[in-house]
Amino acid sequence: MNQHIFIVGNSFQVKSLAESLLNKKHPITIINNDMEFCKELSQIDNMTIVFGDGDKRYVLEDADIGKCDIMIAMTDNDADNLVTCLMAKKIFNVKKTISLVSDVKKTAFFYQMGIDSVVCTTSAITTIIEQQAIMDELATMIPIGEGRVRITKVKVSEDSPIVNKALFDIALPAQSIIACILRGQSSIIPRGSTKILADDMLLLVASIEDEIAAIELITGKSYD
Structure with missing residues (x-):
């Protein structure tokens, strides 16, 4: 109802x-x-x-x-x-x-x-501006669990270091996972053998401590 x-x-x-x-x-x-x-x-x-x-x-x-x-x-x-x-x-x-x-x-x-x-x-507007200015790859950042964990959409570029790698070959930080891959019109729940392709949109779930490290690994860029 x-x-x-x-x-x-x-x-x-x-x-x-x-x-x-x-x-x-x-x-x-x-x-x-x-x-x-x-x-x-x-x-x-x-x-x-x-x-x-x-x-x-x-x-x-x-x-x-x-x-x-x-x-x-x-x-x-x-x-x-x-x-x-x-x-x-x-x-x-x-x-x-x-x-x-x-x-x-x-x-x-x-x-x-x-x-x-x-x-x-x-606060919301400030956060959006900051994210847009320093993390163009991020489409959305959603805090959950009182902000301890965030869900982030990260775009995979052609020069990303993880392009064409299988998930089990990607050394993500311990407190982070790729929960879903948005590829074209498809939504993929990945397994260890799933390969990451250019232009994939990854749904990253990570603790606030490991979030930036995971994003840097995916994008190959530093956000210090």
Whole structure:
């Protein structure tokens, strides 16, 4: 059963996110305090729009928050986002809360207050810029396990030192594995005898300690 998602906010990102989630068949309720934006959103089929401030208890009650599985607060005000998520979790027992923050220094505090997921726009943008600047081969870096392990997509170039080598001939660091190979339209779960080809996209799973060493081995470049 798809989860009912509530989104509080009044920006283009809210609309874009809601439409994406709708396409995945999630019921969506948007709470917004801009009447014109609400009118615009009301043109989208199968989306519930509630006019009001999402950090007000009576607005959440009017929105029938009892059916909410996930609350996403993404206004421009960090304090409002925190209040919205705390009310959803502490008063209405919403299973999962996600809050946007503009100041990376507030991230730890939000987690301490019980918010399940905290997304810092500044931190995310900075990370993307840094990755793009120094690691062009990396398409995605996803932290898991509280950041102790990361999943990274690494493109294999023609001059990579591992091109045409079988997996068991590649001396990857101990805390890293190539979990999947994306080759054209195919996804390959590799075995020891699987050969790495130029233009392969490798799904690397590695500890933060071994990640850079594994990437350097794959790309033949230093990222010191």
